[in-house]
Amino acid sequence: MKTDESTKLKSDLVQVARLALSEKTDDVRLFVARLVRQYRGGEPDLAEQLDTLLRTIAPGSATHYMRRKNSSRREVASLPVDGESQLSLLKVFDDGPDFPAPLLAATVSESLAQLIKERKQIKKLATLGLHPTKSSVFVGAPGVGKTITARWIAAQLGVPLFVLDLTAVMSSLLGKSGSNLRAALDYAKSVPSVLFLDEIDAVAKRRSDDSDVGELKRLVTVILQEVDDWPSSGLLLAATNHPELIDRALWRRFDLIVEFKTPDAEAVTVAIKRFLGPDLPKFEKWIGVLSYTFQNHSFSDIEREMQRFRRALALGVSSSAKLIEDIVRLKAPDLGRAEQIEFAMLLDSETSLSQRAIHDITGVSRDTIRKHRNVAPTLVKRSSRTSTIA
Ligand SMILES: Nc1ncnc2c1ncn2[C@@H]1O[C@H](COP(=O)(O)OP(=O)(O)OP(=O)(O)O)[C@@H](O)[C@H]1O
Ligand SMILES: [Mg+2]
Known part of the structure; x- marks a missing residue:
């Protein structure tokens, strides 16, 4: 030797x-x-x-995975660390079956239900010479649930989710990221799991930087091969906020493309209710106003604000009425004229704010409020319909 x-x-x-x-x-x-x-x-x-x-x-020889099946613990561990760089390549989410289902549009939830069902009935498919969906890419704006949906799918399948953050892989180790990526992917293939390539556009985004071109080509090649060769015993998920930046060759290799939309008005209401949790009764009468306020916002925006409300109430630093008023004031300047009137009428019918206060908040004159009030039944109806379709 x-x-x-x-x-x-x-x-x-x-x-x-x-x-x-x-x-x-x-x-x-x-x-x-x-x-x-x-x-x-x-x-x-x-x-x-x-x-x-x-x-x-099997990892942890039975105990680890057997235990997790029956437990609901949520564990985030830092997994494989590259020996030389100490770069953490994969993060693990090991969620139990009670991981809450994300709020999803009907079309999304149908596609994902099928994806999960295929995985659970892999043998049945095999007897018919069929393979389950083995790769899927989630497309959508920030904060609409791509990551938590990946976690939920893995939890439903009773396997861990490995998250590979391509930005991290690339930025820390240019020149070696190809082999790091392969190592991480090999690892993920070696255990029953779902692999999630987060921010897959990161690879594409860097293309403009000339010095990295060779490296990027290698990375794209690695990913293309992996998507092609991914064993159907594993599931490969990816997510992006920028589908337009993704290599067409990569794009068409994914079996399933799932579009996560910014929540519509109905979903906004459901989200507000969910995120208010036990404090919902304190805000019940303002749900319409709140839903209007959060139109076109992401789930994570809504969650963040509802958490803030709950903390404020818990510590007694504000009242629910005051919280509503503040948020409404913040939101009103973004509205167009027609929306301002609609919003003013909603505040008039759903809150005890005075006409003066409503004027201060929305800029709609008291005369206009009074005028619309006279035709209130149709107007208010229209506004609530708008806020459930949007
Ligand atoms: N569809 C949803 N249902 C329930 N909660 C949601 C949903 N979308 C987002 N959230 C809440 O917002 C937080 C952020 O969501 P998540 O990380 O999944 O967004 P993302 O789409 O992956 O965003 P990014 O593109 O920024 O990575 C979650 O922790 C969750 O609490
Ligand atoms: Mg995410």
């Missing part, structure tokens, strides 16, 4: 021992997955043996 080969073997052995003795089982798996790739050319038998071990010995 040549000296450099022997040196490498020794250092690999030391690395395995170090990881194993510090009980970093996940890191051991990652490392072994990388060895399989490295030794495949020169030592095919060794590579084969290691590969078999990886595939046949």
Whole structure:
């Protein structure tokens, strides 16, 4: 054996021992997955043996996954760390079956229900010579639920979700990200799991930077191959806010494209109610106003504000009426004239704000409010209909 080969073997052995003795089982798996790739050319038998071990010995040998099946704990661990860079390649979400279902538009929830069903009935499909959907890309604005939906799907399937943040992979290790990416992907393939490529457009976005072109080409190639070769025993999900930046070649390799829309008025109302949780009764009478206020906002915006409301009430720093008034004041300047009137009428019918206060908030004169009040029945009806369609 040549000296450099022997040196490498020794250092690999030391690395395995170090990881194993510090009980970093996940890191051991990652490392072994990388060895399989490295030794495949020169030592095919060794590579084969290691590969078999990886595939046949479940992580944490039963206990880990058996336990998680029955538990509802939510665990976020930092997984495989690149030996040299200490860059965390994968994050793990290990959610239990009670992970709350995201709020989804009917079309989205139907596609995802089928995707989950296919996974659960993989054998039935196989008897008919069919494969389940193995890759899907989630498209949508920030904060509409792409990430939590990926977590929910993995939880429904009873497997962990590995999240690979491509921005992190790329920015920290240009020049080596191709091999890091492969190592992370090998790891994800070696255990029953869902792999989530978050911000897949990150690869495309960097294209303008000339110095990185060679590296990017390598990354895109790796991803293209992986999407093509992903085993149907695993599920590959990806997400992007910028579908227009994604390589067409990559795009058409995904089996299923799911579009997450900014919530419509009905979904906004449902979200407000959900995020208010036990404090809902305190805001019940203003739900219409709140829904109007949060039109065209993302779920995460709504969640953030409702959490703030709840904290304010819990600490007694504000009252529900005051919170509503403040948020309404913030929102009113963004409205067009017709919306301002509609909003003023909604405030007039649903809150005890005076006409003067409504004027201050919306800029709609008291005369106009009074005038519309006289035709209130039709107007108010129209406004509530608008706010449920939008
Ligand atoms: N569809 C939804 N149903 C319930 N809650 C949601 C939904 N969308 C977003 N949220 C809330 O907003 C937070 C952010 O959502 P998430 O991280 O899934 O958004 P995202 O679409 O992945 O955004 P980004 O593009 O910025 O990564 C979640 O933690 C959740 O509390
Ligand atoms: Mg996300």
